[in-house]
Amino acid sequence: METSTLLSGSNVFDFIRGPLAWISFIVFFLGLIYQTYRFFSYTKKNPHVIYNPRPRKKITGDSVQNFFKKAKLSVIGINPVMIIVTTVFHLCLVITPLFLLAHNILLKNAIGFSLFSLSERFVDYLTIILIACGLFFLFRRIFVLRVRAITDWYDYFILFLATAPFITGFLAYHQIFSEHYRLIIALHILAGELMLMAVPFTKFVHMVFFFVFRFVIESEYSLGKGDRTW
């Protein structure tokens, strides 16, 4: 049997859009809880850390100027394009699937609750922006020497896994390859589920570790309390 027929065949299709979706949600949430628990079990509170948050100052012309001066010297000023692209990419990655009308209708049908939905056209733009950011990362991996030096097949695979749900979603929404619509939508659901299940156990876990390393662990560059140590 051909793969396309196999995926869009009713039994497999029903499994992908039914039980597998629930499995992927469960794996995603339990995996994130497990990783967070694991982190806390391997670290301990450092009583010697004295946390003195800076007093809040009124925003004045000088403070804004100072902020931009500091930003210019930071990673934002040194790699502005990458910082903007990566921020936009990550925002789109979260906003697009959560506030998509079609997803919210499915959610409402399944559990009787849904989030608000953005206009379909706007979400479509976000998808295009996300795919463009993905292409930027891909070209960066191929053409920027220092990135290529530490890139292996796994990085390309992770990038593919992150963008595949959006590429297939775009194809499905615009009914490109409409004669294979059922296959495309099956691939879209499958890609989304695989991505969700991969989050706690692959490099995607930086979704959790970013907050852990930057806010909780003691470090010179800590953005938060940073009062835990290994």
Next chain:
Amino acid sequence: MAKINTAGVDTERVKERLDEHKTKMKLSLKACAHCTLCAESCFLYMARDRDPKYTPSYKFINSIGLLYKQKGMVDKVTLGEIRDNVWERCALCTRCYCPLGINIPEMLALARSICREQGVYPRYDRE
């Protein structure tokens, strides 16, 4: 797969050292998104015409990452390559900045310590 000639390397001890720091090391390697935003924070990278081998993440992946990947089963040649990454290409000035918060200097210091234990370190009196 070709068998690694581990002669002269106490692989059990290397493994032991890695196990002592396993969680931190594993989480740090997993968290690294290979973005290379740390590059410009390394003065040696900037001073060496932006040679990719001086990128902090390159040094981190090709030292402690390599040891972890090989589970400590490394030969002297590999340890020599690690030595180049953690000594010749790093002053351990601790100024490297990772946007994800990975403590790169600590990882490089660990790699140095493992190499030193195995007798692989710069011998300025001989070289």
